[in-house]
Amino acid sequence: xxxxxxxxxxxxxxxxxxxxxxxxxxxxxxxxxxxxxxxxxxxxxxxxxxxxxxxxxxxxxxxxxxxxxxxxxxxxxxxxxxxxxxxxxxxxxxxxxxxxxxxxxxxxxxxxx
Amino acid sequence: xxxxxxxxxxxxxxxxxxxxxxxxxxxxxxxxxxxxxxxxxxxxxxxxxxxxxxxxxxxxxxxxxxxxxxxxxxxxxxxxxxxxxxxxxxxxxxxxxxxxxxxxxxxxxxxxx
Numbered sequence: 001x002x003x004x005x006x007x008x009x010x011x012x013x014x015x016x017x018x019x020x021x022x023x024x025x026x027x028x029x030x031x032x033x034x035x036x037x038x039x040x041x042x043x044x045x046x047x048x049x050x051x052x053x054x055x056x057x058x059x060x061x062x063x064x065x066x067x068x069x070x071x072x073x074x075x076x077x078x079x080x081x082x083x084x085x086x087x088x089x090x091x092x093x094x095x096x097x098x099x100x101x102x103x104x105x106x107x108x109x110x111x112x113x
Numbered sequence: 114x115x116x117x118x119x120x121x122x123x124x125x126x127x128x129x130x131x132x133x134x135x136x137x138x139x140x141x142x143x144x145x146x147x148x149x150x151x152x153x154x155x156x157x158x159x160x161x162x163x164x165x166x167x168x169x170x171x172x173x174x175x176x177x178x179x180x181x182x183x184x185x186x187x188x189x190x191x192x193x194x195x196x197x198x199x200x201x202x203x204x205x206x207x208x209x210x211x212x213x214x215x216x217x218x219x220x221x222x223x224x225x226x
Contacts, residue, residue, distance in 0.1 A: 034214055043119075043203050043217035044156070087153065091215075099144050099163070099207065101215055102172070103156040 002027060004092050006104025013111050019077040021107045023090030026071065031093040033066060035075045038087045047088070048075070080111045116140050119204050119218035126194055126225055134189045134221045136204030145187040146205040146215065149173060156203065162187055194225040
């Protein structure tokens with residue numbers, strides 16, 4: 001079974017700071033690598049995703065960096081805002097079938113004023 | 114914005130009752146999933162479907178069952194609920210082409226007393 005290690009488990013960042021969350025995997029189907037954002041009481045919402053043939057993707061304040069050789073990818077949130085306070089999950093497509101995702105354990109981000 | 118709907122959103126039932134959690138999507142997605150998530154914890158895949166009349170067990174063992182008679186509908190049933198079934202159940206769907214993302218519903222919070 002796919003192992004996905006996400007760190008840190010929780011993160012406190014001041015408003016305007018940079019939030020960095022990391023994800024490491026063992027094997028993958030090399031389809032796409034998404035990050036999901038989840039607010040309390042809601043389902044996870046796709047935040048940003050990257051294909052493995054690129055090393056970086058930026059959408060507004062959110063950037064994914066992908067290191068294929070190291071089997072790692074990370075989420076960077078620039079100019080973090082209190083509204084970014086949520087739980088973030090990385091996900092990795094399973095080997096054998098690209099249709100399933102294995103999720104990381106989640107990172108609870110709190111952005112303080 | 115994903116068009117995937119779950120009902121009920123919140124349900125409190127007694128031990129031994131039979132319940133069905135409904136999930137519908139209007140996007141014509143062929144692949145659908147059920148994830149189980151305890152508050153603030155990681156998501157575990159319990160069932161998935163590649164298409165009509167195709168269902169398989171996920172990575173986490175579950176006493177629930179699913180059916181896929183129509184493309185847009187993927188209900189989950191517990192024949193006899195127990196307190197250990199108390200959790201959030203998230204339905205998701207995806208168009209089965211490489212690079213397409215998984216979309217989640219808002220979730221169904223089940224409490225068994």
